[in-house]
Amino acid sequence: SRSLRLAVIPGDGIGQEVVAEGLKVLTAVLPADVKLETTEYDLGARRYHATGETLPDEVLAELKQHDAILLGAIGDPSVPSGVLERGLLLKLRFAFEHFLNLRPGKLFPGVDSPLAGNPAIDFVVVREGTEGPYVGNGGTLRTGTPQEVATEVSLNTAFGIERVVRDAFRRAAARPRRKLTLVHKNNVLVHAGHLWTRIFQQVASEYPEVTTEYLHVDAATIFFVTQPERFDVIVTDNLFGDILTDLAAAVTGGIGLAASGNINPTGEFPSMFEPVHGSAPDIAGQGKADPTATVLSVAMLLEHLGFTAESAAVEAAVAADLAERGDAVRSTHQVGDAIAARVSG
C-alpha cells in the first residue's frame, strides 16, 4: 500500500481552522489503500513566545523527512514584524529550495469578481521563490540618526532565473493557449531586469510554439484589472510576484479562494502548500474564515504528489460548491464539510 507522510504547520491565527478543513478534504479524497501519516508541528507565535524559537534546526531536519508540508498561516501582531515571516516562512522556502511559487488566478463559475462582467480569468503566476529582494541582503548605517541609510539589495542569479523561467515555459507549452508573459521593470531595474529579459529570450528560442510578451510590472497591474483574460502563464521575480498575486486574488473572488504551492520540482526537498492569505488575527477563532484557499492548496499538493485524479476531484468539488454558494454565510466547518461530502460521495 502507498503512504503519504504529511507535515502539518497550522501556524497562527486562522491557520489552525483552515488547515483542519484542508485535512478533512484530504482524508475524504484519498483512496483507501493510501496510508496518510500526518505530523503536526507547533511553530509560529505561540512557540516563539514560549521558547524564543522560530524554526529550530532539529525541526527543519524532521520536516525534510516528509513527502509534503501543509501550512496554514504565519504572523501575529504580538510578534515584531518580520521575525516569524523571515525566521519561519521564508526560512522554509529558502531551506527547501522552493524556487517555484505557483499561484493560480482563476475565476470559478458563480464567483463574483469586482471586475465588471466577470471576465474569463484563468492564469497562473510562476513567482520565483528564493531570490530577489527577499534574501535579506542589505543593512542599515547610522541607525537612529537623521542620516540613517537602509539598503535592501535584490539578488538575482542566472541559475535561479533560468530554472524558474524554464519551468514557466514548460508549463505554458502544456496549456491550450501557450502564452507566457514576463513581468519585470527592466526600464529602471536595468541590472536584474536585463538578466531576466536575456535569459527569458534565450529559453524562448527553444519554445517557438509559445507566444511571449514582456510587461513592466506597473503596466501589468493595469491589465490585471482591465484585461485579465489576456494572461495565461506569468513569470516574475519574488517581490513582483508577491504583489501581483494579491491583486490576482482580489480580481478572482478574494483572498479566501487563492491557493499556492511552494515547489521544489527536483523532489530533493518537500514542497509546501499554503493559502495565499495570512493569519487574519481579526477573525481568528471565530469559525468564519473561508477554508477554500487551503482546500485548493490541498488540490495542488495532491497534483504535485501524483494523485492527479484526486486533485481534479477536489478542484471539481470546490467548483461545484462555489457555483452553489451564493451569498449564504457559512462557517469554516460547514464549507469544509460540504466539500468533503462532495469528494467522498
Ligand code: IPM
Ligand atoms: C505571501 C506572504 C509572504 C510573502 C510574507 C508573509 C512573508 O505575503 O506568501 O504572499 O511575502 O511571500
Ligand code: MN
Ligand atoms: Mn503576499
